[in-house]
Amino acid sequence: MSQPITALVIMGVAGCGKSSVSQALCHLNGATPIEGDAFHPAANIDKMSAGIPLTDEDRAGWLDSLCDELRRAVANGQRPVLTCSALKLRYRERLRSAVDGLGFVFLELTPEVAAARVADRPGHFMPKTLIDSQFAALESPTNESLVLTLNAGEMNVKQLASAARDWWCEQTVMATS
Template structure:
């Protein structure tokens, strides 16, 4: 019997709605939001703001910080919902190593929709010019365990949050049954 999902990562490329879905999901089920962008060091934000894609090395310390924050939240008895692009399998595996029972909600959409959303998103450091690099880096999590894939272009934020909540609850029921 596997373990119930103790924490979630809302993942996907820039513009997929990670932060909005996380906020809505946390309001639905009393979970604790962790905004992954808030953990980027200034050098990463400067690089992305200048239209330069992050490397694996750039992301390493950021991922370590996210792992620490996930462990801290779970140790406090919280049900954290982390927003993180988690574009590569190795990034997701690193996050999985932080806490047992980590689930992922993959907000999938096309490069065209992502570019349009990012172009119309005020006040964010991620420019539209980095969308292609995000899709080039993305390794789909579709066949990995504890992953729910949702079409972020065909559902609104409320629908996405409800689908994520229902799946999270369903996974917990399946494990305890």
């Protein structure tokens, strides 16, 4: 018997729909949303706003904060859904070390679609100019365990959230069977 998914990370590059899908998923199954962007220190937001890609060092404290928040939510009996780009395997491994049974929903899309979506987001700190750096850093999670890959360029938010919910429920049933 495998372990059920206790928490999810909705991941992908800027513009893939992480926040929208997380909100819709939490509405569908009563999960607790954790907006990863809310945990960025001001220095990270300033860098991104200026069009400067974050380094691994910039992300280290942010990832630690996300790990702490995941642990807190699970310890409180919640089913958290974290939005986090989680672009690199080492970032995902760091998050996996925080809680057992962490699943990932990878919202995959093309650079062109990501750039168009980011350009249409008024008031967000992530500029369109950073899209290329996001794709350059992306290490696809498709061969990792407990990962669902969805085409965010072809499915709408409701379809993505429903697919994520169905997969989460299916994984939980399989683990307890």
